[in-house]
Structure formats: structure tokens, C-alpha cells
Amino acid sequence: MLNIKCPNCGYRDESEFSCGGEAHIIRPGYEVVLSDKDWAEYLFMRHNPKGNFTERWFHAHGCRKWFNIVRNTVTNEIFEIYPTGSLPKSIEGKNAYKSNWRRLSEAEIKSLKK
Numbered sequence: 001m002l003n004i005k006c007p008n009c010g011y012r013d014e015s016e017f018s019c020g021g022e023a024h025i026i027r028p029g030y031e032v033v034l035s036d037k038d039w040a041e042y043l044f045m046r047h048n049p050k051g052n053f054t055e056r057w058f059h060a061h062g063c064r065k066w067f068n069i070v071r072n073t074v075t076n077e078i079f080e081i082y083p084t085g086s087l088p089k090s091i092e093g094k095n096a097y098k099s100n101w102r103r104l105s106e107a108e109i110k111s112l113k114k
């Protein structure tokens with residue numbers, strides 16, 4: 001069982017939260033043209049590493065705010081909790097962000113070019 005420190009409420013039991021999955025997925029705008037393969041990759045493929053991972057969490061039974069966590073999926077150690085819309089600042093978080101295959105996906109590359 002995780003003990004998660006909500007940025008607004010402090011430490012709470014994992015049962016109060018909902019995990020929203022992978023963080024930092026950029027939604028392609030209407031002007032971004034993607035192949036069917038790249039569109040399917042954006043929609044259905046998720047990063048699922050054995051190790052450090054950036055993920056979104058929602059304090060469903062508390063302040064009802066979203067935030068991001070850098071968590072090791074093997075040990076459940078939490079390295080960093082940071083606001084949505086920002087990037088991780090810890091070494092573990094930066095490496096987890098950079099090593100995600102999504103940074104090299106067509107959906108993200110084309111979305112960031114616009």
C-alpha cells in the first residue's frame with residue numbers, strides 16, 4: 001500500500017487516490033497529420049517500464065486535484081511529486097521522462113513543431 005503525499009492535503013492512504021496512468025502525453029492538435037499507425041500508437045500504446053515512471057494521480061477522495069508522481073514501479077518508491085503542466089526536477093524524474101519512447105513518437109514530435 002502506498003502512502004502518497006498530496007501537494008494540497010499531505011500524506012494520505014493510496015485508497016483515496018486514482019492513478020491516471022502515464023504523465024506527459026501530448027494530445028496532437030487538429031492540424032497535426034498522423035498516419036493510422038502513429039495515431040493508433042498515440043491512442044493505445046502506453047509506456048510500461050520496469051523502473052522509474054512518471055504518472056498522473058488524482059486525489060479522488062480529498063481535494064480532487066491532479067498531480068504527477070515519479071515512482072519506481074518495482075519498489076513503489078516515490079522520488080518526486082510535482083504539479084501537472086510542469087516537468088520533473090529530480091534526476092530520477094528527468095531520466096524517466098527522457099527515456100520514455102513517446103519522446104520520439106511522431107505524434108509528439110509533430111505536435112511540438114507546430
Ligand SMILES: [Zn+2]
Binds near residue numbers: 059065
Ligand atoms: Zn489532496
